Amino acid sequence: MPREVRDVVFVDGVRTPFGKAGGMYANTRADDLVIRCIRELLRRNPQLPPERVEEVAVAATTQIGDQGLTIGRTAALLAGLPKTVPGFAIDRMCAGAMTAVTTVAGGIAMGAYDVAIAGGVEHMGRHPMGEGVDPNPRIIAERLVDQSALVMGATAENLHDRVPHITKERTDAFALASQQKTAKAYANGKLQDDLVPVAVRDPETGWGLATVDEAPRDTSMEKLAALKTPFRPHGKVTAGNAAGLNDGATASLLVAEETARELGLPVAMRLVSYGFVGVEPEVMGVGPIPSTEKALRIAGLTIDDIGLFELNEAFAVQVLAFLDHFGIADDDPRVNPWGGAIAIGHPLASSGVRLMTQLARHFAEHPEVRYGLTAMCIGIGMGGTVIWENPHWEGEAK
């Protein structure tokens, strides 16, 4: 039967403040973090009747315990959505939430449903990377992938080997800029509106309220230079020029454009195209380069059409490799204007939606920009890119 592909829009996105593993969320459950986000989304958009939500996709990398039990479904129930609302769990490591968004967008585009919630959660304090993994012995026996491919920091060192012109000083300078941009964005009140305060309990000190990210820190080139390189003796990757181990959750509202108009929901971004591509697992950080090329090709755009970039800063080196590839300066103001994961944190499967939420805010501030993209590298060698159109675009510059 003939059918039309429908336009999909990003209506709204929220996130918890991101914590440091073992920090402010040490006694908070992972599912409670994402439940908070879902409830806040519904609260911020009272025009949306809860029963109109027809899918809830929640990503988590380690789907064990409070991140298991088909978390999309259980979180929907616990958030108080009607029992008729289905949900599922999804995993593409760091791009979990991004994949949740593209998956439900696909469902909306083909008419399976009109309104969906997509988000992600990772509590790396309760679920350290690699918890419960059981890699197939063939990976080593058949030399399918180098063992270093399973340790993300080691893949970043491997990437440094391939791009020797990216020095440690450059990565540290990029990291410092990320911290400074985030501090400035906080000072100007740019990030606060995305945040959902979370009540946090400590058995020793009682209840508190998490209202800001825990990871950003005051640093300097000197301090960054003095950090250890835990993945390689005399290596280049440090805790300072990489995202940390974090706890946090995100959620976003994806809606068919016609439904958004029917319900009076605001349109923050319109989905243009997306692409996921595999690369060598040993240098997974290069993933966003081919995935961006793919998304651009599908959209019929070139890199010059993109006016704003939200790139996940898993490691400074992989962002710089991306920028070099596309001929973009390290300090280009279009890139991560409010800093990135190096400062804010990267609770793996939740981060994709943070990039989108921030891009949506930039769009509102930049009606001169028509297109923006969100991109990230992914473990086991992948990249993911989503290109968005700014509904506020006024048609002047590109």
Add this chain to the structure above:
Amino acid sequence: MSLAAPNEVVTKALLRLVDVPGLDRPAALITLDNGFDHKKPNTLGPGGLTSLDEAITAAHAAKPAFIAVTGKPYIFCVGADLTGLPLLTDRAQALEIGQLGHRVFARLRDSGVPTFAFVNGAAMGGGLELALHCHYRTLSAGAAALALPEVSLGIVPGWGGTQLLPNLVGIPAATQVIIQNPLMQNKMLKPKQAAEMGLADVLLEPADFLERSLEWAAGVIRGEHTVTRPEVDREMWDGVLFFAKQTLDARLHGAVPSANRALELLGLAKETDFATGTAAEDEALADLIFSSELRSGLYAFDLVQRRAKRPAGAPDRDLARPVTKVGIVGAGLMASQLALLFARRLQVPVVLTDLDQARVDKGVAYVHEQIEKSVSKGRMDKGTAARLYGLVSGSVDKSVFADADFVIEAVFEDLNVKKQVWAELEKIVAPEAVLATNTSSLSVTAMAEGLEHPERVVGFHFFNPVAVLPLLEIVRGEQTDDATLATAFAVGKQLKKSSVLVKDAPAFVVNRLLTRFLGTVFAAVDAGTPLEVANNALDPLGLPMRPLALLQLVGPAVAHHVGGILHAAFPDRFGVSENLKRIAEAGKPIVVDDEINAEVADLLVVGDQPLTAEQVRQNALDALAQEIRLMLDEGVVAEAQDIDLCLILGAGWPFHLGGVTPYLDRTGTTERVTGKRFLPAGVASLPA
């Protein structure tokens, strides 16, 4: 501090300064937490109050935007720590307990900085009073219960509750919470009711209760929310209390001093200033802490909370055999009630049998009707109902019992009939299947005689109404083995009943004592005491019902039957009243609209030696003391505590009597009749 409470589990008041979006100064958030999970809820003793006092001081020092108090997960605070009360030796200490609470809580009420209670979970007694002192209250829709249960124990809300509550929610609601609910098997408020009553300013969903509470508080501080509370109607104040007092007197005849004191305090709250009102609370609390009724109440509370959960003399629970199917012999009203209870609680197939199909159908239909009723009242969901419909069935053919692990009979109270039932069943069921009898007076040992496996017969005696009264007398016959007994206790626990182990003695505990007790009343009537005088003679005890009403509930025929059995066993103490026989045979209602039926009174043939009410009462109490002593000597139960537990749970005897042995001890009855007390002084009474 002189208020040493050596066993206090101290609830700490943990202070954290919290940044709340939209406020330029942090809020002071105080968490009450005793360091345990919700199974050991927060309580406040001297240590806890001192911790709260310090937290409030530190909070003020931080110049916060507001001060809020909340609890640990699921629990706000369930009131004063009661463990220290029995250790108090003089009234001055009792006075100090009230004063300390008042002083610390008043700091929340008098605070220049706005104060909030975020009632996240169960809030009772002193915990609820703490919340009442705050300027504003948010309440979680997930809180288990809210209550001021003090009066049920024998004290009054003594940390401001009697003064604050009526001035917040009005006198009718306050009277309900402070007096009526505690005396109705300690009924508690659900959050929705509490919010509708005006106890909280806003009811919030549990999923993000604290976040929303902080946000709401910030809105109040910024002036975005104006909190309006309906004005309290003072016109009706005296009338409501007058009516409450009348109702109370009609029921309890002044036997519960805590209720009367609470009424007086509620009266004061109408116009008296807060300081005077709370000073009166201190005095009332101190008086009541040194009342016999409270000591009995604390003893009874401990029996119900602890002893009932670990029955004395029960065998190792590991010996219990699994019960996967239950058979019920008989399909009458009692059997049908049992079928519903077993199906609901055990969630295993339950089969009813009776002599003919009509009776079986009627029994199953009764169960189905009850299930329908529960669903239509919203007390049971459709899924559970569907499951229960499937579980309960009936048959005239006893072979359906072949795979039952537990068969209980509720047939006519006749030893031969019951023996026949067992003999027939033994050919059908497995050799280990437990055969339980709901007999109220027949010998379990005699019933098991002649069976191939008498060791699996056990008494399993419920009290009417089965769904309401929590007692189960588990009767060990001479040959009952430990595995059978352990299975019976395990089933009792699954049925959510409180089981007491009883020796196979005539009429066990509750029926034997009630029969003896009623026997003295009827002996007085037979001798010529006016029915009215005899019936009202026990009013000063504050029992749940007068003798004739009790007789009506039990049924004169049943009472007469049990009386006959006890008379046969102990003819010198259990007489047979011809008048009771006449009443039983006439089958007329004894009490109509709280009045004795004149037609019944006309049936009586009486002597010419009337007793005074006081004589009737003394005879009844003396008889109880004597009978309990004999029962303890016979080893019917392990200890006097078990007698009290049986009377509280099986006959609804009140906390202020401690069941009954504390009352018999404190009135001197026990020593006069039996030469020594049942319980050492101080256990359920004031220290010697």
